[in-house]
Amino acid sequence: MVIASEFPPGVDSFNFADWIPGLPKGALTTVTFIVFLGVGLIILGFMLAYRNPKLVPTRGQWIAESLYGFVRNGIVKDIIGPEGLRFAPYFASLFSFILLMNVFAIIPMFQISPNSHIAFPAVLAMLSWFFYNWVGIRKHGFWKYIKNSCIPTGTPIGMYPIIVPIEFLSNLILRPVTLAVRLFANMFAGHMILLVFILGGVTLLNSESIFLKAVSPVSFLMAIVMTFFEFFVQLLQAYVFTLLTAVYVQGSLADEH
Amino acid sequence: MNIAAGDDSTGIIIPAWSEVIVGTIAFALLCFVLMKFVFPKMEETFKARVDAIEGGIERANKAQEEANALLEQYRQQLAEARTAAAQIREEARADAHGIRADILAKAEEDRDRILTAGRDQLAANRQQLIRELRGEIGELSVELAGRIVGESLADQARQSGTVERFLTDLDAEPAGRA
Numbered sequence: 480m481v482i483a484s485e486f487p488p489g490v491d492s493f494n495f496a497d498w499i500p501g502l503p504k505g506a507l508t509t510v511t512f513i514v515f516l517g518v519g520l521i522i523l524g525f526m527l528a529y530r531n532p533k534l535v536p537t538r539g540q541w542i543a544e545s546l547y548g549f550v551r552n553g554i555v556k557d558i559i560g561p562e563g564l565r566f567a568p569y570f571a572s573l574f575s576f577i578l579l580m581n582v583f584a585i586i587p588m589f590q591i592s593p594n595s596h597i598a599f600p601a602v603l604a605m606l607s608w609f610f611y612n613w614v615g616i617r618k619h620g621f622w623k624y625i626k627n628s629c630i631p632t633g634t635p636i637g638m639y640p641i642i643v644p645i646e647f648l649s650n651l652i653l654r655p656v657t658l659a660v661r662l663f664a665n666m667f668a669g670h671m672i673l674l675v676f677i678l679g680g681v682t683l684l685n686s687e688s689i690f691l692k693a694v695s696p697v698s699f700l701m702a703i704v705m706t707f708f709e710f711f712v713q714l715l716q717a718y719v720f721t722l723l724t725a726v727y728v729q730g731s732l733a734d735e736h
Numbered sequence: 737m738n739i740a741a742g743d744d745s746t747g748i749i750i751p752a753w754s755e756v757i758v759g760t761i762a763f764a765l766l767c768f769v770l771m772k773f774v775f776p777k778m779e780e781t782f783k784a785r786v787d788a789i790e791g792g793i794e795r796a797n798k799a800q801e802e803a804n805a806l807l808e809q810y811r812q813q814l815a816e817a818r819t820a821a822a823q824i825r826e827e828a829r830a831d832a833h834g835i836r837a838d839i840l841a842k843a844e845e846d847r848d849r850i851l852t853a854g855r856d857q858l859a860a861n862r863q864q865l866i867r868e869l870r871g872e873i874g875e876l877s878v879e880l881a882g883r884i885v886g887e888s889l890a891d892q893a894r895q896s897g898t899v900e901r902f903l904t905d906l907d908a909e910p911a912g913r914a
Binding site for chain 1: 748749751763765767776777779781
């Protein structure tokens with residue numbers, strides 16, 4: 480876990496060395512290790528909490544149920560409706576994956592979120608894209624789905640040349656891009672902010688001037704404040720990604736756009 | 737050190753293929769396990785919980801209904817018992833009335849009988865008394881007459897007429913008064 484220690488932090492701060500040089504580049508680094516660790520932790524946590532479910536839940540079971548219930552009732556049921564409950568397990572998996580990956584950004588010893596590498600948000604966003612398109616095509620048929628997606632109801636025919644390309648681009652092409660970039664950029668920026676304050680504090684402490692040394696605690700204090708703020712952003716982004724996917728699925732299932 | 741595809745700063749927006757593969761595998765694994773082994777069980781638990789709660793409510797309702805039916809039955813029985821008690825009281829009262837009337841009637845009858853018997857007895861006694869008195873008076877009269885005769889024979893004729901008249905009068909008088 481060699482984190483770039485030079486100030487100011489840059490794009491290179493997000494690059495991690497391969498653990499085993501023989502493997503393909505980037506296949507086993509701190510980031511991919513965190514991904515597998517996170518997946519293992521989620522699986523282990525859920526399996527342990529739910530190995531012996533009871534009607535009156537134990538603490539662990541209750542926590543696991545609350546997490547699933549939050550996504551199931553708070554996102555899927557509210558946005559898509561009862562029709563979408565069959566998708567709840569996917570949304571819950573998605574939410575717990577993003578959430579833990581995000582939170583790794585502030586877990587000591589790791590302090591990097593895999594989601595600050597665009598590859599992971601991109602994978603999730605592409606899955607969401609396949610998901611909502613597949614659901615829509617299955618329900619309405621291919622052409623009707625495309626028509627629903629591109630032509631909002633009540634659009635005057637004269638507006639079609641303008642509206643149709645815009646709707647097509649935004650609904651069918653750009654949605655996965657915005658999903659991925661939103662999550663990636665938030666995590667990237669969050670990590671960058673923490674690096675700025677922490678590495679900045681170190682640099683200030685090491686500086687020649689006594690005044691600059693004295694300022695360094697402020698920088699460290701800001702790092703702590705920003706850590707709390709980042710935690711909030713991480714929760715929010717996990718929620719937003721899941722919520723938007725649910726909104727897209729709901730739009731695909733709706734009879735009219 | 738550069739994982740992102742490009743060596744310059746634009747590289748951060750280009751996904752690294754190795755990471756795409758890692759992310760896909762890891763997320764697929766997560767989805768597979770959670771969607772197959774965990775969340776369906778949760779749904780089952782939720783359903784069982786709802787069933788348990790609804791079943792409990794249903795059982796409670798049933799018990800409530802039973803209790804209500806029982807209460808109604810008891811109330812009815814109580815009302816019946818009250819009616820029966822009132823009826824019994826009424827009958828008893830009527831009986832008491834009847835018995836009293838009977839006793840009174842019997843007492844009156846007894847009284848009348850005793851009175852009649854007393855009166856008869858009295859009349860009989862009187863008759864007997866009269867008869868005895870009449871006999872005695874006759875004897876007394878005869879005795880008296882004998883004495884009178886013994887003392888004054890001279891007036892014998894007159895005397896015998898007097899006795900006879902006296903006797904006749906005596907005979908006639910008490911018979912008329914009795």
